[in-house]
Amino acid sequence: MRPAAEERSEGGAAAREFRFSAEHFRVISERIYRFSGIRLPEAKHEMVYARLARRLRALGIGSFDDYVRFLELEPAEWEHCTNALTTNVTAFYREEHHFAILAEHARAHGAEDGPYRVWSAGCSTGEEPYTIAMCLSEALPQRAFEVLATDLDTQVIAHAREGVYPLASVQKLSPERQKRHFLRGAGRHEGRARVRREIAAHVEFLRVNLMDREWPVTPGLDAIFCRNVMIYFDKPTQARLIERFAALVKPHGLFFAGHAESLLDNGRCFRLKGQTVYELARRAGRAP
């Protein structure tokens, strides 16, 4: 595989602005893996080149040799490099069936002690945690709830905190939800919409790397959303995370995974409830 990739990268060099060898790819992808858990297979060679070439241009750096050296000298550049290599695709009410399940769960458990608490781990630009907050405001109109929203990527967290989105992405929601949860921009804000303060006030955004030994998360969560994040990690990393997530949810707590993700922990921590929603295995094992 290596020589083929080398050939591909060197062969394509004529058409490229910067030479990007298999060794450059290896150094960067290994470091990204150690830092973020994200696996960048060789098939991502072109994607890594395209995204980092933009970074080289922005910095005025003339070659990947120099960029790799710069990364070693300037640890802060790893933040930009990582931001450039994360995949942040998301949407409001993505996998809508999850929010019907969340609403039903919140109605059943939202009256218990303390606020109903949800963690959106790998929240990207905020559409997921704001959707959770919209869903809970509809399901628990008289009850307290909190949404913790975290991501590794500092750029998406900054965007999420702003809570401003292109109108086109908001217009996919029902007119009633658009009106209830968003303010439409006018004048120079035309074409954009802002999440209403009443919703945003329930959401706290923090930068958290899921690879960190400690997470600033208080146990006793009612639900965790970690959707379309673990798909980028390898199996041992996924297994470690699943164990840590399981320790943070209440006995009745739920875990929401992405549509293409299955928690292959053999039912040790979580067992499937349905539609990529999981409940604690020890609870499922109890006598009815």
Ligand SMILES: C[S@@+](CC[C@H](N)C(=O)[O-])C[C@H]1O[C@@H](n2cnc3c(N)ncnc32)[C@H](O)[C@@H]1O
């Ligand atoms: C495809 S988005 C998923 C967004 C949202 N959960 C959804 O399903 O619509 C994946 C997110 O995971 C984040 N991510 C990747 N590795 C991470 C890590 N080690 N710690 C925290 N977040 C991470 C990325 O920055 C990205 O924003």
